[in-house]
Amino acid sequence: MKGMKHLFGIAGLERHQIEYLVNLGDSFIDINRRPIKKAPTLRGKTIINLFFENSTRTRTSFEIAGKRLSADVINISASTSATKKGETLLDTALTLAAMQPHVVVIRHSLAGTCEFLAEHLEHTAIVNAGDGAHEHPTQILTDLLTMKQAWGSPEGKVITIVGDISHSRVARSHLLAAPKMGYRIRLVAPKTLLPSQVERYGCEVFHDFDAALPGSDAVYMLRVQTERLTDSCSFPSIREYHEAYGLNMKRLRAAGSDCLVMHPGPMNRGVEIATDVADSLQSRVLDQVEMGVAIRMAVLTAMCGGGETE
Template sequence: MDRDEVAAVIDTLRGRNLLTLNELSDRAILEVLDTAELFVEVNQRTIKKVPALKGRVVASLFYEESTRTRLSFETAAKRLSADVLSLAVASSSVKKGESLRDTIATIDALGIDAVVLRHHSSGAAHQVSGYVPHVRVINAGDGQHQHPTQGLLDVFTVRQVLAERVRARGSETGKELFSGLRVLIVGDLRHSRVARSDVAAYSALGAEVRVAAPGTLLPTAVGDWPVEVVEDFDDALAWADVVGVLRLQRERGSGSFVPSPAEFTRTFGLTVERARRLKPDAIIMHPGPMNRGVEID
C-alpha cells in the first residue's frame, strides 16, 4: 500500500466521529471494513508502520479498566505514526473531582486531533463530541450504550472467515456474505454494550439475529431491537452460523440478576456438550474477557 492509496482511504473517512453503529449505513460499515482490510498487510511487515497519521495527536482516555481495547487503539495509532497521549485516569486529576468536560478541555489545549474515550456513563462519547466539535471522537465503550469498534471488529472477523471459505477476497467480500447469515447472541444482554453494537452491525449487513438470555438479563427495550428473542438456547444453537457469547458483567451488578453463576452456566453457558449441537463450521465469538467455566468452557 503506497502513500497515495493510504491518503485516499483516510480522506474517505475524514471528519467523522464514531459514536454508535446505529448511525452508520451498511455502505459506511463496509467502507470501514474495506479500509481495515487494506491495513492488514501492515501487520505482516517487519516494520509495522505507515505515515497515515504522521503529525496527528491522539489522546487515549479510559475511565474504565481495559486491556484489549486500550492496547489495540494505542498500537493502531502508533502504527499509523500518530503521537499518542495516554491518560492514566486512576492517577489523574479525575481522582480529585475534575469533571469530564474540564479534563477534555485540558487535553484539547494540548492540540489533540482525536480522542479515544471509554467511560462508565452511557452517552459520554456524544457529550465529548459536543465539547470539542473540532476533534474527532471515537467511542471505545460508554456504559451499557455502545462499543462500535468491537462491533466492527466482530463483523470484520466473520467476513474474513466467510470470505476465505468461499475464496472471495477483494470485491466479493461485501454485504452478500452476510445476507441470510444466522447470528445468535447469548449471555448478559442487559448490561452489554457489545451486544447492542453487534446487533446494529449484523442487522445493517443483512444477517438474521436472535438473542438468548435469562429473562432478568434481557434489556427492557429488547422488543425494539431488530432481533428475535429465543427461549430455548439449545435449539437455537443448531440454527446458528455464528454464536456470540457474552460474559456476566458482575461489575455492573449482573450477579444479582441470576441465582448463581452455576445456574447461568446450566441454562445458558456454552459448554463443550452444548457446542456439539453447533454446525461443524459454526463460528464462535467472544469479545473478552472470558470467565471460563461460566459463560463458556
Template sequence: MSDLQLSPQGRLRHLLTLEGLGRAHIERLLDRADELRTRFRGGARALDLLEGRTIVNLFFESSTRTRTSFELAARRLGALVVNFDIASSSTTKGETLEDTLATLEAMDSDAFVVRHKENGTPARLALHARRASVLNAGDGNHAHPTQGLLDLLTIRDHKPRIEGLTVAICGDIRHSRVARSDVHGLAAMGAKEIRLCGPAALLPEADSFPGCTLVDDLDAAIEDVDVIIMLRIQKERIDGLPGFDGAEYFQRYGLHRARLARARSDAIVMHPGPMNRGIEIASDLADGPQSVVLEQVANGIFVRMAVLLELLHKQA
C-alpha cells in the first residue's frame, strides 16, 4: 500500500496506513504537528495555508471526536469543510462509493476524509481518485493512521525518544484499528518491545502482529513498561466472553492505581477514547497525573492539520 500512498517523487499522496510508511515520513508529520502546535499556542487563531481548498468528510460510521478534530484542523487552516450527509445521499439509492467520490471530485473537492466499517475502503477510493487525496479516518479493524500519529506525538512529548521504549497496549486487540496503527508507528520509530494484552478471545493471531509479545495477564504485561495504552472495550464483546461482566473485566483487565505501580514510575497512561470508566480504567487514574488522555485529544487537531498540509499545501 506504500506505493499507493506515495507519489513517484516519494511525496505523501494519500494517508491510508502507517504500515510501511517509514520513519522519515512519520517524523516529518510529527515535526510539522509540533510546529503548528507552537504557532497556535503562541497566539495564532487561524492560518490561510489551505484557503480555497475543499475537504469533504465521508463518515459512513458514527464519530464525534475524529470528525470534529478533522473539521477543526481544516478550518484552522482556512479550508472549506463539507460534512457529507450519508443518510440522504445517493449511496442509499445504490450509487457506488466510486461514483460518489467521482461526483464530489468533479465539484473540485481536494481531499476526502473517510471512515468506513469495511477494511480497505479508503484504499479502494484512493485507487479511483484522479486528483484528490484520501485520508483514512478509520476502516474496520485495519487502520486509524492519524490516531497512531497523535499517540506517537503524545509519547514523544513525555519521553526523550520513542526508540528503546517498552509499550503495553491492552484491551480488545483483535478488533482494534487503533492497536494496529499504534504498533506500526511504534515499530517504525524503534520501540524496543510492544506487548499486546487482553482476554485470549480478544487477542489476535500472533502472525498478524509480528514482533509483538502477546500476553493475557495484564499484571505481567505492564511490568516495567514506559507507556500503557488502554483500548475501549465494547459491551457486546464483554457479553461474548464466558464468565465475564463489566466488573469481572475490570478486575482482570482494568487499569487501576495498584496495578499501575507495576509500570515504571514515570509511565504515561493513554486511551483513544471514549473511555468506559470503571471497566477499562479507574476514574481516578483517567484523571490522574500520569494520564495524558486530554493531551491526546488536543494533539489530534495538530496532527490532522499537519497531514492536511502535507497532502494539500502547494508550498509543502
C-alpha cells in the first residue's frame, strides 16, 4: 500500500488506511474457507516472525497467513535466538535483515521496539505484533473485520472494554481507533487497573460493570495480565474479581440479545468470562481468531507492496 512501509500501530494510520486493510482482509476470507487454502500472492517473498513473547494466536496466524499466500516463512522465538547467548536485539535484527527478508514481524515486551529497529533496518518492512503495553495493531484490525462481518460497520456502535486496561495494548489501540472509525468506547475496571489520565482519550469510564452494560453493542473482555502486575495494580481475590468484573450470563442478558461478546485471548474461564458466555451464540471469540488470519494476510500483502488477491 502506498505510503505504508511499516505497521507500528493504529496511531500512525489514517481512516482510509485502516479501511483499506480491513477490506483487503475481507477479500482473503474466502481463501481461508475453501478446501485448498493457497494463493500465489506472496510467492518469492520471505517473512520472518521474531517473537520475544509467548503467543499462540498471533504467531500461528502470521505463520498461516504467510504460508497461505505462498511466502517463505521462518519463525524465531527468544529461546532459540542468539539473544540467549548475549547478542543484542539490534544485532539479531541486523543479522536477519542482512539475509534480505521482505518483512519482519516482531513481538516484544518493550514498547517502541519496532520503531527502534526500523531506524536501522532500511530495506525491511517491520510489523508490530504487540509491543509491551503500547499497541497491537493487527488485533484491532482483526476486531474491526469481525465487526464488519457482524454489522457492516462499527460506526455509531458502543464497545464496552472490561478488565486490565492499564496493561492492555489491545485497549490502547482501540482507544486510538475509535475516534477514527466512529465508534465509542466504554472502559470498565477497578481503579488499580486503569491507566492514569485515561479520560484524555474521550472515553467513558466505569467502575461498576453493571452500570456500563445498557446500550453496549459489544462487550470486549480482557484477561488480567498477572505477569505485568505490580503492588500498585493489585486487586481482590480471583473470586471477588469475577463477581465484580466477570461476564456471566446474567450480565450478558442485561446487555441484550444482540450484544456481541469479544475477547483477544487467551481467555481465563471463570475469571473474566464464564464458560457458558464464552461458548454462547453471542460469542465472536472464534470469529476473531478466523478473521485474524485474513487480516494478517492483508497486512503481509500490503507490506510487500501488493493489494490484489488471485
